Amino acid sequence: MRGCGLSRRKVLTVLATLSASSVARADDLEFISFGGLYKSFGVLGYEFADRVRALSGKRVSMAGYMAPPLTAESTFFVLTREPLAICPFCQSDADWPVDILVVYLEQATPLVTAGAKVVVAGELEVGSLADPETGFVSQIRLRHAAYRRA
Amino acid sequence: MRSTSAGIGLLATLIVSPVFAQTIYPLDRAEILVGARFDLKVEFPGSPALSAVSVTIDGESAEKMLGGSVEYVEREDGQDYAAFLIRNAGLTKPGIHTVVAKAGEKTSTVKWELFDTPNGAAAKNVILFIGDGLSVAHRTAARIMSKGLVEGRYGGELAIDDMPQMALVSTSGTDSVVTDSANAMSAYATGHKTCVNAMGIYCSRAKGNLSHPKVETLGELVKRKRGLAVGVVTNTEIEDATPAGMVAHTRRRADYNDIVKMFHDVKPDIIMGGGSPNFLPKSTPGSKRADEENFVEKFKADGYTFVSTASEMSAAATAGKTKMLGLFNTSNVDGAYDRKFGKGATSKFPDQPDLVDQTKVAIEALAKNENGFMLMVESGRIDKYAHSLDWERSVYDTIMLDNAVKAAKDFAGKRNDTLVIVVPDHAHMVGILGTYDEDLPGGSPREKLGVYEKSKFPQYRPDKDGYPESIDLKQRLAFTFGSYPDHCFDARPHLEGEFVPAVAGPEKGTYVANETACSNTSVRVTGNLPREANTGVHAADDVVLTAMGPGAEAFRGRIDNTRVFRVIATALGLGRE
Known part of the structure; x- marks a missing residue:
């Protein structure tokens, strides 16, 4: 993917707007864009970018849209590149995009909806995992995360 | 439902179980190809014992007619009915077949039409x-x-x-x-x-x-x-x-x-x-x-x-x-x-x-x-x-x-x-209402709409495969939708990407207009669908x-x-x- 230089920059500007919370120390965090997640993207699956693999286990930040959550307050939501019009958990013919990020929040938090853009900071985890409660399978996650509206 | 003159036994059953008669699948008026496989299922409310029920086809036992064995599940999935099943069955005789399911006083009947293809294969x-x-x-x-x-x-x-x-x-x-x-x-x-x-x-x-x-x-x-x-x-x-x-x-x-x-x-x-x-x-x-x-x-x-x-x-x-x-x-x-x-x-x-x-x-x-x-x-x-x-x-x-x-x-x-x-x-x-004409005065979709004699023939200029070279014409079809969620409508083609009319709203499970589609040339259309609908x-x-x-x-x-x-x-x- 192009645009690596852009995504590599530290996101002082975005995260400066965050209030005092675990997200606020984001000035030290590397920012990963959705466009920078993968180095190849094909029918037989994706390969994560080398930079993403290298950042696994470290705290990073990402910006995207919160998919309509299952409950108003939760420790779990899905971050998408574009706003989702549908709740993938609730509709039978949901068209769930593949490039998504699962966010596990540090604590149960009221979740913003209406396609709000959010910035999330958390510990990056790469690898296949089925959520023990919902069975939802993800390949990349942020743990111990917090978010703010962008 | 069957007659209301049924005896006390039926009334007792009705009191303790949901009110529904035996349901026979395939349903009444099914058309079935001779030799095609299907599962026969009958649901007996109140979960009677197998010895208390009967299922016949043209007066013969279903088991004999279909050539399979019966699975009988009392309280299927914990529900208050028994499931009578013959799987992977088939019938070979064309014509109308009458299926009767009985449990005590209660009887349900359906008719299936078995159809043959007597003339062999007309098409390969x-x-x-x-x-x-x-x-x-x-x-x-x-x-x-x-x-x-x-x-x-x-x-x-x-x-x-x-x-x-x-x-x-x-x-x-x-x-x-x-x-x-x-x-x-x-x-x-x-x-x-x-x-x-x-x-x-x-x-x-x-x-x-x-x-x-x-x-x-x-x-x-x-x-x-x-x-x-x-x-x-x-x-x-x-x-x-x-x-x-x-x-x-x-x-x-x-x-x-x-x-x-x-x-x-x-x-x-x-x-x-x-x-x-x-x-x-x-x-x-x-x-x-x-x-x-x-x-x-x-x-x-x-x-x-x-x-x-x-x-x-x-x-x-x-x-x-x-x-x-x-x-x-x-x-x-x-x-x-x-x-x-x-x-x-x-x-x-x-x-x-x-x-x-x-x-x-x-x-x-x-x-x-x-x-x-x-x-x-x-x-x-x-x-x-x-x-x-x-x-x-x-x-x-x-x-x-x-x-x-x-x-x-x-x-x-x-x-x-x-x-x-x-x-x-x-x-x-969907329907074609007329045409939109950018040369008509006014900025809103209804002012640009031409109906009847003002719906002039648009010129879409198809390529060799029949696809218009452009859809961004000054004069274009007015193609309308009869069902929709809240959305903003500007009567313009969506050149850059598929239209997303509505997005999730603040209230769980409801949808509101996608604001990125709203502008000073669009109108807000109030949806005519339940608020849970996000598309037509x-x-x-x-x-x-x-x-x-x-x-x-x-x-x-x-x-x-x-x-x-x-x-x-x-x-x-x-x-x-």
């Missing part, structure tokens, strides 16, 4: 085209945009129109007036109606999605009875309802992983579409599976050539391959508009095939089977773009369907052994079927959607042993 091959959601206005718009309209006369005929037989098809299912693509395709593929979200089953009271009484699909039937080659070709995800209907038995169309397994169980020779993630083991980034099964590798091990691009597909065809798994996108294959103008996901998947090329490759491969073939081709995004109120993209994919049908007619026209059917699965509420919805209107080739003459007047299966079964002589 069947090509069934499904225009998903294809409605009359899509057809008219496709004709105006690809053939031109001058002084009230068209510059040519669509291939889908230019066929000798035509019929009106009614699409309602067993549960509702308005159907969905699963239920609708199931009627074509099994000859039985079912309910919304279901395929290849009757919707019983069982709780498991895979536990309902099954009926045999065309994919299974034509292989088992005739040794035909089978092709399932679409531009949606291959697991989506229409392609899945050829092989699947499930109460829930969204269970894609189950459906991938069903494709693998039936093994159509040609399988092409999008939706690769459900084929990949969960450890592969991009997978949507919950296990480590790798269905791409399984199909390869079974002799399939796997192709993921148009070039690979052509190469496989040139090499004479007869078994192909083609997965060209992780989601739906991009529509004709987005591929022509390089939008959608074409930057990620730059070499996706056109449905026309998929159709040609499929026909060439399947025709190598000396017993003949059954090919289903779906133009699936006509419907998806109609849901998103993006009519130009729907019409581009209607033109694509037309081109694919032309390719099939070119094949069928050289021989007299191929039945070609073009049919929508359900309608959308299907309509119950009848749809137009056209057909040609041996057996097609049976299509005339108004028919139920199940009749399409019956005509196919009759043309292929599937009743014969």
